[in-house]
Amino acid sequence: MHPHVKKLLELQSVDQEVVSLTKDIDSLPGEETRRRRKLDDLQRTATEAKNRFLKAELDARSLEKAIRGSDDEIKRLNERLNMVRNNAEYQATLFQIEAVRKERDVMQEECLKLLDAVETLRPDVTASEAAVAAESRVLQEFLGEADKLRSSRAGAIAEVRGRRAAMAQGIPDDLLREYDGLFKTRENVAVCGVVDGYCQGCYNKITVNDTARLLGKATVVRCGSCQRILFLQK
Ligand SMILES: [Zn+2]
Numbered sequence: 001m002h003p004h005v006k007k008l009l010e011l012q013s014v015d016q017e018v019v020s021l022t023k024d025i026d027s028l029p030g031e032e033t034r035r036r037r038k039l040d041d042l043q044r045t046a047t048e049a050k051n052r053f054l055k056a057e058l059d060a061r062s063l064e065k066a067i068r069g070s071d072d073e074i075k076r077l078n079e080r081l082n083m084v085r086n087n088a089e090y091q092a093t094l095f096q097i098e099a100v101r102k103e104r105d106v107m108q109e110e111c112l113k114l115l116d117a118v119e120t121l122r123p124d125v126t127a128s129e130a131a132v133a134a135e136s137r138v139l140q141e142f143l144g145e146a147d148k149l150r151s152s153r154a155g156a157i158a159e160v161r162g163r164r165a166a167m168a169q170g171i172p173d174d175l176l177r178e179y180d181g182l183f184k185t186r187e188n189v190a191v192c193g194v195v196d197g198y199c200q201g202c203y204n205k206i207t208v209n210d211t212a213r214l215l216g217k218a219t220v221v222r223c224g225s226c227q228r229i230l231f232l233q234k
Contacts (some may be wrong), residue, residue, distance in 0.1 A: 001231045002217050007171050008179050008191045014164045021157050028146045039135045046128035053121040061113035063107050070104035191232030204224035
């Protein structure tokens, strides 16, 4: 085997180790974002439910106040009724009482509807707040687990990365760059064996000329189909 290819092959097994150590860690930020978005959605729903509830309650209260005002008005008008001196004034006051009472009845009906709504909305508020609390606990748990995973892996990853740096020594820069590119684009296999004349990366037959060059060990040989760096396995 060409000495550079031999080094690359060793490097590749370290890089594959790094991939398996970091694969689940790399997925953590995406997972965190997804969970935070879910919590935000629940929070928004809870805030909306709370606002609907508070508005219905506030509206009901202000109607109750207006109804009390109407009651006072009716009381005052009834007192006036006892003091009026002529029939016209009497009729006018009666008419006024009737008008205020009608208005009061409309408000009363509206107020009852709002009080009903308040009671209907109350469980929504409780449920949506409970959902926020539950999801928040799930997120905290996830963040704790993620931290634990990261710190438990940190040592192993640093060790492997240190080993990799030492192993990359002596490999020409352009070959190393080529290898890095292939490792990323060829499913973490940049260097692969040839068995019975077939590239084990893409299973295409390599040329007789390339087989001869592999046997010569003097040059780095690439697969004509998948561009992977080759070595003779069998
Ligand atoms: Zn190939």
